[in-house]
Amino acid sequence: MAEIRVEKLTKRYGEITSVENVSLNVKKGEIFAMIGPSGTGKSTLLRIIDLLEPPTSGEVYMDSLAICSLKGVDRLAAIKRMGIVFQRPIVFNRSVLDNIRYGLEIRDIPEAEIEVEVQLYLNMLGLSDFADRNALLLSGGEAQRVALARTLVCHPEVLLLDEPTANLDPINVTIIEDAIIDANRKEGTTVLIATHNMFQAKRIAHRVGFMLAGRLIETGTASKIFERPKDPRTESFVKGEMVF
Numbered sequence: 001m002a003e004i005r006v007e008k009l010t011k012r013y014g015e016i017t018s019v020e021n022v023s024l025n026v027k028k029g030e031i032f033a034m035i036g037p038s039g040t041g042k043s044t045l046l047r048i049i050d051l052l053e054p055p056t057s058g059e060v061y062m063d064s065l066a067i068c069s070l071k072g073v074d075r076l077a078a079i080k081r082m083g084i085v086f087q088r089p090i091v092f093n094r095s096v097l098d099n100i101r102y103g104l105e106i107r108d109i110p111e112a113e114i115e116v117e118v119q120l121y122l123n124m125l126g127l128s129d130f131a132d133r134n135a136l137l138l139s140g141g142e143a144q145r146v147a148l149a150r151t152l153v154c155h156p157e158v159l160l161l162d163e164p165t166a167n168l169d170p171i172n173v174t175i176i177e178d179a180i181i182d183a184n185r186k187e188g189t190t191v192l193i194a195t196h197n198m199f200q201a202k203r204i205a206h207r208v209g210f211m212l213a214g215r216l217i218e219t220g221t222a223s224k225i226f227e228r229p230k231d232p233r234t235e236s237f238v239k240g241e242m243v244f
Helices: 042-049 072-078 096-105 113-126 141-153 168-188 198-204 220-225 233-237
Strands: 004-013 016-026 032-035 058-063 082-085 159-160 192-196 207-212 217-221
Touching: 004 032, 004 042, 016 042, 016 207, 032 168, 032 198, 042 159, 042 192, 072 082, 082 141, 096 113, 096 141, 113 141, 159 168, 168 192, 168 198, 192 207, 198 217, 198 220, 207 220, 207 233, 217 220, 217 233, 220 233
Parallel strands: 032 192, 032 207, 082 159, 159 192
Antiparallel strands: 004 016, 004 058, 207 217
16 A cells, blocks of 8 residues: 655646646545546546646655656556556456456466456456456446456555446446445555545545645545535535536
């Protein structure tokens, strides 16, 4: 597990500021949920942390290591410590089993170990009956479970989730949430999840942050944010009174 610390992070796209002067500390082994309206910078923040995009200014630290400016093998080593799952599942044109194997194969994990790990995550995500099916033929919820299994099987220290259960049915939501909680409790995986689902944030997060117009407005325990928020904008959002 690892700590993620964001310091004065800003991301601009021309005249548009997506993330503005955000500082945040996600503790080792905690689940931190980021809530807020669409277009408020949550996804961009996750992409910067995962080194998919560079910040305009500011820095991201994994434990005490500044990672945004890393190059070559050092950058690759930092990336391998993290895993990200997007709102729209990304699966390869191969079987479910081969999708889940992929991350372990490129890490040169011994075949016997791969077999054990893949079976574990097939079972955990309820995918055993689909193991030989082409992942492109799955439903959205099934494909998202494949994407999560492919990420979790590599045992990331930091798991980044961008609306992982948006538009999914309750069964798929439950399976995915249970897998996230299991990884956090059993392996101490640090989890940062962006979600519109406030009930989800209440269910699984230790702490919650509210973002609005690219700024981090308030952070606190789930009970504090949803029951006793300090900022009136947070209160308006969690009560469903804020109009976008």
